[in-house]
Amino acid sequence: MKVSFHRCNQLQIEEHIMPMPSEQEMRDAIAARDKSRDGDFFYGVITTGVFCQPSCSARRAKPGNLRFFSSSEAAMLADFRPCKRCQPTGEGISxxxxxxxxxxxxxxxxxxxxxxxxxxxxxxxxxxxxxxxxxxxxxxxxxxxxxxxxxxxxxxxxxxxxxxxxxxxxxxxxxxxxxxxxxxxxxxxxxxxxxAGGAGEIITYACRHTALGLMAMAATDKGVCFVQFGDDEESLITKLKEEFPRAGLSVSTALKTPELDAWMEALEQHIGQGAPRPDLPLDMRGTAFQMKVWQFLLSIREGDVLSYSELAVHIGKPKAVRAVASACAKNRIGVLIPCHRVLRGDGSLGGYRWGLERKRALLDMERERPRDSVQPVPHSKSGL
Structure with a gap:
């Protein structure tokens, strides 16, 4: 089932839409063949059925025969065809x-x-x-x-x-x-x-067997920065060290870091026993674009899925489908940032850095849960 986003309108990115210039400004730009105004508006000539950019060198039309449009799409919807001279649809070098x-x-x-x-x-x-x-x-x-x-x-x-x-x-x-x-x-x-590769930072970690296999979780004083799945503890700790090569890594014990122990227990309850996904504090680290993708993933309701292209549209970047897929692949905090809910456009699973079997298991588990029980639990406000 495709996700419904009408409830998340407040999370959508606001777009800065430039208004069309005044009619007099547009007429002046056409008269001056002002190239700097190309793209700000388009004009059609009703006697020829052609629409142009302001800088077009075509013969000037009578002022009464001009019609103005905010986009090339709007001009074509009004049955004007693009000028072959100025190529207003953006073909070629333009x-x-x-x-x-x-x-x-x-x-x-x-x-x-x-x-x-x-x-x-x-x-x-x-x-x-x-x-x-x-x-x-x-x-x-x-x-x-x-x-x-x-x-x-x-x-x-x-x-x-x-x-x-x-x-x-x-x-x-x-x-x-x-x-x-x-x-x-x-x-x-x-x-x-x-x-210094994270030198000076103290990162606490622990490993635990879950329904998805061995899991490693690590956290800074800001929150969870690492959740990975693997076949053995050695490879998981190697991955953690690659992310933070000079950080001080400390193995968690319940006595020293009860929050991390409780967080791992809460995530295991979610994975293995169908408890709500724990709403834990996260220390996400990535580019501005990756952060935007990950933040939006946090808004997707359990049991819902969407495609990479739909995700790109909902973060205001409809042409950045590959970048969206890359951001999902670079997610370091598995399950808590639910990149497993993103599929290919044809509905197939696509990729998942922890294996397609884990992705399928997570999706099956979420589909089987009653929808009215899918509510995140509040996270602990205390640090490590």
Whole structure:
């Protein structure tokens, strides 16, 4: 059964929709053949049945024969056909090539300050049009793309042993406070801790047999950061060390960390005995896009499923289906972040990093549970 999302409207991403210019502004742009307004609106000529972009070099039509549209789709729905000269539907160089050109420019000047207006000039588009097309094509805005590239360079500098301050400014971040805010949101720890592979962090872990096989759970003082399934304890601890190579790893005992012991018990009750999924505090660590995917997965009701493409639509990134699938595959917190509820468009299981048998078992268990009993239990507010 496909999931109904009408109850989660408050979680959907708000889109910034640019209004059409005034009629006089549109007429002035057409008269000036203003290329910067391409994409802000389209105009059709009723005597020819053709619609164009503002910069089109075609012979000017009489003002009374013009009709204005907010999108090429709207013009075609009104039975206008696209102009072969200006290609208003975005075919040819007016489409992907311009966006790639902008992306390459950002990559080559990642440490420089740039504005949307400057990038729009490079693309020969209006700022609003560039913003919309870039997000549709790449899943993020030009600014978010630049920030991601800066963060990648920053992380690499830390790993290579650069000082934090040097890494901040060499990566293009303008201030220390800026990168600390970005770093905390994207990698879930301070820059110094990341440079040292989590050194200074205490991560408590434990292993437990469950109905899905051996499970390892680990947590920081912020919450659960790791839930993995495997065949033996050694391989699970190796995976934990790969995620946090220099963190202080501490084996849990009920005496020292009763919360973690209780959390594992609650998750095992959910997996093996059909208890509600425990609503535990989570320390999620990923990119801004991955966090958006994972946050939305937390809103899906047990027993419901959706496809990767539906998930992309509901986070406001309809063309980022592959990126959505990648975010699901990189989920480190199994079951608690329910990526198992995402299927292929044809209804088949798709992938699952802990094996399709576990994915099928989880889905079967959730389908069999009475729907009125599916309510998460409150998490403990105490830390480890």
């Amino acid at each position: 489409g992907v090539e311009r966006l790639v050109k902008v992306a390459r420019y950002i990559e080559e000047h990642v440490d420089e300050k740039m504005t949307l207006s400057n990038l729009a000039t490079i693309a020969e588009l209006s700022p609003s049009r560039l913003q919309r097309l870039f997000k549709d094509a790449f899943g993020v805005s030009p600014k978010a793309y630049q920030d991601a590239l800066r963060m990648r360079r920053f992380k690499q500098s830390l790993k290579e042993g650069s000082g934090v301050t040097d890494a901040i400014f060499s990566s293009g971040f303008g201030s220390i406070s800026r990168v600390y805010g970005e770093a905390t949101r994207n990698i879930g720890m301070s820059p110094k801790a990341y440079r």
